Amino acid sequence: MIxxxxxxxxxxxxxxxxxxxxxxxxxxxxxxxxxxxxxxYITVDPARSLAQARAADERLARGExxxxxxxxxxxxxxxxxxxxLTTCGSKMLSNFVSPYDAAVIARFQTAGAVMLGKTxxxxxxxxxxxxxxxxxxxHNPWDxxxxxxxxxxxxxxxxxxxxxxxxxxxxxxxxxxxxxALCNLTGMKPTYGVISRYGMVAFASSLxxxxxxxxxxxxxxxxxxxxxxFDERDSTSLDRPAEDYSREINGASTAKPLAGLKxxxxxxxxxxxxxxxxxxxxxxxxGEYRQLGAETVAINLPxxxxxxxxxxxxxxxxxxxxxxxxxxxRYGYRAPAYQDLNDMYCKSxxxxxxxxxxxxxxxxxxVLSHGYYxxxxxxxxxxxxxxxxxFARAFQKCDVIIGPTSPSTAFKLGEKAADPVQMxxxxxxxIAVNLAGLPGISIPCGFAGGLPAGLxxxxxxxxxxRLLNIAHRYQQANAWHLQRPDGFD
Amino acid sequence: xxxxxxxxxxxxxxxLSTQAKIFSGxxxxxxxxxxxxxxxxxxxxxxxxxxLNKGAVVCAIRFGLAVGAEIARHSVFARKNYFYPDLxxxxxxxxxxxxxxxxxxxxxxxxxxxxTVSLTRAHLEEDxxxxxxxxxxxxxxxxxxxxxxxxxxPLLEIVTEPDMRSSAEAVAYARALHALVxxxxxxxGNMQEGSFRCDANVSVRPVxxxxxxxxxxxxxxNSFRFMQQAIDxxxxxxxxxxxxxxxxxxxxxxxxxxxxxxxxxxxxxxAHDYRYFPDPDLLPLAIDRSWVExxxxxLPELPTAKRERLIADYGxxxxxxxxxxxxxxxxxxxxxxxxxxxxxNAKSCANWVMVDLAARLNKEDREIGExxxxxxxxxxxxxxxxDGTISTNIARKVFDFxxxxxxxxxxxxxxxxxxxxxxxxxxxxxxxDELLAANPAMVAEFRxxxxxxxNALIGQVMKATRGQANPQxxxxxxxxxxx
Numbered sequence: 004m005i006x007x008x009x010x011x012x013x014x015x016x017x018x019x020x021x022x023x024x025x026x027x028x029x030x031x032x033x034x035x036x037x038x039x040x041x042x043x044y045i046t047v048d049p050a051r052s053l054a055q056a057r058a059a060d061e062r063l064a065r066g067e068x069x070x071x072x073x074x075x076x077x078x079x080x081x082x083x084x085x086x087x088l089t090t091c092g093s094k095m096l097s098n099f100v101s102p103y104d105a106a107v108i109a110r111f112q113t114a115g116a117v118m119l120g121k122t123x124x125x126x127x128x129x130x131x132x133x134x135x136x137x138x139x140x141x142h143n144p145w146d147x148x149x150x151x152x153x154x155x156x157x158x159x160x161x162x163x164x165x166x167x168x169x170x171x172x173x174x175x176x177x178x179x180x181x182x183x184a185l186c187n188l189t190g191m192k193p194t195y196g197v198i199s200r201y202g203m204v205a206f207a208s209s210l211x212x213x214x215x216x217x218x219x220x221x222x223x224x225x226x227x228x229x230x231x232x233f234d235e236r237d238s239t240s241l242d243r244p245a246e247d248y249s250r251e252i253n254g255a256s257t258a259k260p261l262a263g264l265k266x267x268x269x270x271x272x273x274x275x276x277x278x279x280x281x282x283x284x285x286x287x288x289x290g291e292y293r294q295l296g297a298e299t300v301a302i303n304l305p306x307x308x309x310x311x312x313x314x315x316x317x318x319x320x321x322x323x324x325x326x327x328x329x330x331x332x333r334y335g336y337r338a339p340a341y342q343d344l345n346d347m348y349c350k351s352x353x354x355x356x357x358x359x360x361x362x363x364x365x366x367x368x369x370v371l372s373h374g375y376y377x378x379x380x381x382x383x384x385x386x387x388x389x390x391x392x393x394f395a396r397a398f399q400k401c402d403v404i405i406g407p408t409s410p411s412t413a414f415k416l417g418e419k420a421a422d423p424v425q426m427x428x429x430x431x432x433x434i435a436v437n438l439a440g441l442p443g444i445s446i447p448c449g450f451a452g453g454l455p456a457g458l459x460x461x462x463x464x465x466x467x468x469r470l471l472n473i474a475h476r477y478q479q480a481n482a483w484h485l486q487r488p489d490g491f492d
Numbered sequence: 493x494x495x496x497x498x499x500x501x502x503x504x505x506x507x508l509s510t511q512a513k514i515f516s517g518x519x520x521x522x523x524x525x526x527x528x529x530x531x532x533x534x535x536x537x538x539x540x541x542x543x544l545n546k547g548a549v550v551c552a553i554r555f556g557l558a559v560g561a562e563i564a565r566h567s568v569f570a571r572k573n574y575f576y577p578d579l580x581x582x583x584x585x586x587x588x589x590x591x592x593x594x595x596x597x598x599x600x601x602x603x604x605x606x607x608t609v610s611l612t613r614a615h616l617e618e619d620x621x622x623x624x625x626x627x628x629x630x631x632x633x634x635x636x637x638x639x640x641x642x643x644x645x646p647l648l649e650i651v652t653e654p655d656m657r658s659s660a661e662a663v664a665y666a667r668a669l670h671a672l673v674x675x676x677x678x679x680x681g682n683m684q685e686g687s688f689r690c691d692a693n694v695s696v697r698p699v700x701x702x703x704x705x706x707x708x709x710x711x712x713x714n715s716f717r718f719m720q721q722a723i724d725x726x727x728x729x730x731x732x733x734x735x736x737x738x739x740x741x742x743x744x745x746x747x748x749x750x751x752x753x754x755x756x757x758x759x760x761x762x763a764h765d766y767r768y769f770p771d772p773d774l775l776p777l778a779i780d781r782s783w784v785e786x787x788x789x790x791l792p793e794l795p796t797a798k799r800e801r802l803i804a805d806y807g808x809x810x811x812x813x814x815x816x817x818x819x820x821x822x823x824x825x826x827x828x829x830x831x832x833x834x835x836x837n838a839k840s841c842a843n844w845v846m847v848d849l850a851a852r853l854n855k856e857d858r859e860i861g862e863x864x865x866x867x868x869x870x871x872x873x874x875x876x877x878x879d880g881t882i883s884t885n886i887a888r889k890v891f892d893f894x895x896x897x898x899x900x901x902x903x904x905x906x907x908x909x910x911x912x913x914x915x916x917x918x919x920x921x922x923x924x925d926e927l928l929a930a931n932p933a934m935v936a937e938f939r940x941x942x943x944x945x946x947n948a949l950i951g952q953v954m955k956a957t958r959g960q961a962n963p964q965x966x967x968x969x970x971x972x973x974x975x
Contacts (some may be wrong), residue, residue: 328536
């Protein structure tokens with residue numbers, strides 16, 4: 004059952020081959036057994052999950068089930084969920100029980116999915132290795148001495164080890180795609196505005212976007228169908244007609260299913276900076292795509308080289324302001340002893356935030372300061388525009404852009420923790436996609452030294468269904484995505 | 493002795509009369525128990541997002557149109573970052589580089605002279621909550637309370653150029669602005685509840701000096717009287733300081749109404765760096781011209797235009813026109829009165845509204861909207877004076893009946909009480925003949941040249957008719973008979 008696609012699980016539930024309670028028990032048992040090794044979950048609440056499963060079974064019995072009814076899903080602990088501890092991986096929110104549901108959570112509830120637990124993550128989603136979490140690092144199921152990637156590291160590790168059939172994540176600079184790559188998963192960041200940000204603890208508002216982490220493109224399409232949709236509570240949510248993200252996947256398959264597809268290969272993705280082993284796997288995957296009928300064209304994204312720098316101005320700037328609400332006044336952590344108001348602020352924030360969060364608040368505060376705003380923030384916004392223009396030009400020549408997701412396979416725990424810049428560079432291929440607001444997906448494309456590597460596909464705005472189909476066709480022809488780490492039977 | 497020139501600019505926070513807050517659906521009603529009107533967005537829970545209340549933008553555009561300002565095509569909300577317990581997000585959503593309203597002018601009247609104050613801009617922002625430092629009860633000794641009911645209430649901050657040259661001009665501006673925002677229905681103007689608060693930037697310079705002196709900002713002036721007192725005190729303090737060889741440092745000051753003094757709250761060195769940047773949670777506003785024109789079409793006739801029309805159409809004095817246009821309600825009442833009484837009685841209507849009605853309302857501490865006498869009733873009354881049915885004195889009696897709710901219209905009361913003026917010559921002549929026959933002594937006195945006796949005789953007639961005789965007619969007839 005744990006290797007079944009979401010669609011197969013739904014069928015099994017509908018046919019009463021298994022109940023939601025049984026399915027949920029199955030995963031809760033696996034979590035109990037394997038999570039201590041991985042630290043993928045921050046909160047598991049079996050009683051609550053099973054109550055939801057019972058409700059789902061009743062719904063299924065009435066014949067009112069949908070594609071996710073009764074299926075347990077793990078949620079990144081960045082999504083507020085009513086009556087659940089919602090920590091965002093931080094001591095600051097270590098006591099915060101949300102009084103409301105995020106839009107994403109509510110959509111899963113409406114669909115009848117079972118909430119399996121809240122997954123570990125880098126503190127406030129700031130990190131690429133899941134090492135900044137107040138709740139400790141997550142271990143990569145493929146090699147427990149390695150990081151799972153981040154910031155959605157707990158979600159990725161849980162799905163990779165089959166401690167959840169699928170999970171939600173959020174992606175501000177690669178936080179879904181990079182852990183997907185490092186854990187042999189399919190993970191998608193949709194076009195900015197496709198999924199409501201309401202109830203998602205904000206890191207960098209103009210870049211944050213929720214998305215699915217699953218074992219296949221088809222599973223991600225199923226999740227996206229539930230997650231996407233206009234929400235009037237989020238002013239940046241896009242009011243578009245609903246679409247079925249599985250529609251192209253469900254189309255007929257042929258020997259050359261991608262005939263006519265033009266794949267753009269940006270020169271900037273294939274130079275230095277990527278490990279040769281990963282590059283070899285990416286090249287092989289591109290070869291596979293040619294087999295499926297696609298043709299490749301060389302393209303340029305000349306401003307790509309500036310994306311990390313621009314990102315590390317814009318994201319911290321927004322974060323420094325977004326995190327100002329964590330002041331110990333109304334909820335969250337408050338220092339036990341203080342002299343006066345100012346002291347309460349200083350101590351609560353000094354004790355409640357970890358180093359990486361503080362580093363970014365400091366950077367963000369600096370770049371927004373009087374006299375520096377033009378040189379940093381405005382300049383970064385101009386670069387952002389250039390990057391978006393680069394992509395717009397590229398998409399005149401091609402339908403999809405392909406390259407590596409991450410420059411390396413999973414690195415060792417602690418390897419980059421002391422060097423923030425090295426850590427920041429692990430998102431070198433993913434960040435530009437957030438700056439431009441485009442959809443991107445990472446799919447497994449093979450192994451190097453026993454560790455998975457990811458292939459990134461970037462589409463034009465609203466090309467989610469197309470991207471998912473392009474990923475799906477590769478997964479029809481290859482079995483990389485079906486590989487499961489040893490030791491999680 | 494140097495001659496000093498005073499330079500004043502005013503920033504006003506006008507609370508907009510929307511039902512809901514500017515970025516959350518909470519109610520803006522005043523006076524609820526603390527934190528009852530604060531929802532997830534207002535208390536800034538993790539993950540919540542602002543959604544702009546379009547009604548607040550409509551208010552800003554209405555204001556811009558009323559002061560002849562430019563309405564921006566592109567406007568942006570920005571975050572103003574600072575920490576304070578009554579500011580839940582740690583930033584205030586305001587506008588910085590791209591406000592909705594740019595420029596504009598407001599005419600003010602100081603004594604007999606008119607002046608135009610130029611506006612710099614008007615921008616939308618959210619109000620903060622309130623910190624309560626006392627009166628929290630025994631369980632909260634040494635604590636401060638936070639009430640977030642007000643947090644997120646929409647404000648329009650209206651900023652002038654440094655155009656005013658005296659406290660009188662500053663107050664005249666504040667009054668004109670206060671009248672205007674109420675006139676166009678964007679703010680209730682309730683200063684006690686903080687719906688209309690002014691900050692005054694005050695500096696002085698020797699007459700003839702081209703550049704401005706260093707200014708100090710007097711915060712939170714919530715009455716016109718305090719504004720006058722605070723500016724007067726501040727001006728004399730600044731002049732005294734400079735004449736003593738001191739210098740003025742840029743500062744924010746508070747006015748203490750008890751001592752009548754201003755005192756520094758923070759100096760420039762403590763000035764915050766607010767780190768403004770466009771709020772990424774809110775999209776830039778694209779203000780469509782057709783929307784602006786739609787809002788323009790819904791604006792009431794503005795005070796200046798209305799005043800000119802009252803003078804031209806009704807022959808009112810400039811003074812009367814100004815008094816009647818002090819609020820939309822008042823001028824509405826006046827115009828409805830004229831509509832019933834007829835344009836020929838427009839001046840009489842002005843007198844009744846401004847004098848008799850105003851005095852009565854004032855005495856009972858009522859607003860024009862609470863007048864027990866409707867404009868139609870008053871107009872009907874004035875029409876009967878105009879056509880000679882009743883005298884002004886009788887009219888005051890009828891007015892009392894109407895005020896007390898003892899009658900539905902002047903006509904009904906006049907008929908019921910038999911108050912019609914007696915102008916009919918034959919009945920008056922009969923009455924006079926009787927009177928003259930009964931008072932030979934008075935007649936003799938008059939004939940002997942005592943004019944007083946004539947008036948006494950008229951008095952007798954009025955008494956006999958309970959005031960209903962037409963006094964002019966009586967006088968004419970009496971002279972004829974005695975002459």
